[in-house]
Amino acid sequence: MRIKNITGLFDEQNVLEKLTKLGDPLVLVSEHIDFSLFKDSILKFTGRTPDTEKPGKGRPSYDVVTMMKIIFLIIFQMQLNYYTFFKRIKF
Numbered sequence: 001m002r003i004k005n006i007t008g009l010f011d012e013q014n015v016l017e018k019l020t021k022l023g024d025p026l027v028l029v030s031e032h033i034d035f036s037l038f039k040d041s042i043l044k045f046t047g048r049t050p051d052t053e054k055p056g057k058g059r060p061s062y063d064v065v066t067m068m069k070i071i072f073l074i075i076f077q078m079q080l081n082y083y084t085f086f087k088r089i090k091f
Helices: 011-022 025-030 035-046 064-088
Strands: none
Touching: 025 064, 035 064
């Protein structure tokens, strides 16, 4: 008999606390950058309006601020990988 993975009441909070203690880059960046300031510019650039952000039929779209944070973290991680790669290779 397999035991299913049962999450506890505070599991998510404990994971977030551990990430913060280990130096979560998003927490550090969010202290200095207010990502919500870019929401209107991103909506204008993508041609979306705040009215289309409201859930209608089907799966609601992701928040544009959340998507921007994800893209920021991807670029940040890529830069760290390049830095590490070229740091190991000495020309």
